[in-house]
Amino acid sequence: xxxxxxxxxxVSLFVLxxxxxxxxxxxxxxxxxxxKRDVFTxxxxxxxxxxxWYKGQIHNxxxxxSDPPVNITNKIGRILLRKGDTITPLILQEGFDILLGRxxxxxxxxxxxxxxxxxxxxxxxxxxxxxTINE
Numbered sequence: 001x002x003x004x005x006x007x008x009x010x011v012s013l014f015v016l017x018x019x020x021x022x023x024x025x026x027x028x029x030x031x032x033x034x035x036k037r038d039v040f041t042x043x044x045x046x047x048x049x050x051x052x053w054y055k056g057q058i059h060n061x062x063x064x065x066s067d068p069p070v071n072i073t074n075k076i077g078r079i080l081l082r083k084g085d086t087i088t089p090l091i092l093q094e095g096f097d098i099l100l101g102r103x104x105x106x107x108x109x110x111x112x113x114x115x116x117x118x119x120x121x122x123x124x125x126x127x128x129x130x131x132t133i134n135e
Contacts, residue, residue: 038071038072039124040068040122040124042065042101043063043064044062044063044120044126044127045064046062046128047059047061047118048129049130051131052132052134053107053131054107054133054135055108055134058106058107059105059107060104061079061093061102061103061118061120063120064101065101074098075098075122076096076122077093077094077095077097077120078091078094078095079093079120080119081108082117082118082127083111083113084115088110092106092118112133112134112135114131114132115130116133117129117130
C-alpha cells in the first residue's frame with residue numbers, strides 16, 4: 001500500500017510541477033495590444049430607386065466615403081447582387097479597397113425584375129435601394 005501511495009504522491013508532484021511551469025509561461029508571454037477597430041457601413045448611393053440597368057452593361061456602384069472611421073475592421077470590399085430579400089451567389093466585384101467610393105460592375109444575365117439591390121460588404125454590409133434590371 002505504501003508503494004501505491006508513493007506513486008500517487010510522485011504523480012501529483014509531477015502534475016503540479018507541470019501546471020506551475022505552464023502558468024509561468026503564460027504569465028511571461030506578452031499580450032499584444034489590440035488596436036481599436038470601428039465598423040464602417042457606408043451608404044450605397046448608386047444604384048438608387050428608379051435606376052434601370054440592362055444586362056451586359058457596365059455601371060459604377062458608388063457609396064459614401066465622406067466620413068470613414070480611423071480604424072476600419074476590414075477594408076476589403078465585395079459587392080453581391082440581391083433579389084428581393086435573397087442575396088444571390090453572384091459576386092459582381094470583390095477585393096477592392098472599401099475607401100474607393102466606387103467600383104465598376106458588369107450587369108449579369110439574370111431574370112428581369114424591379115426588386116434588385118446591391119449588397120456592399122466591407123467589415124459590415126449595407127444595401128442599395130431596389131432598382132430594375134431589364135434585358
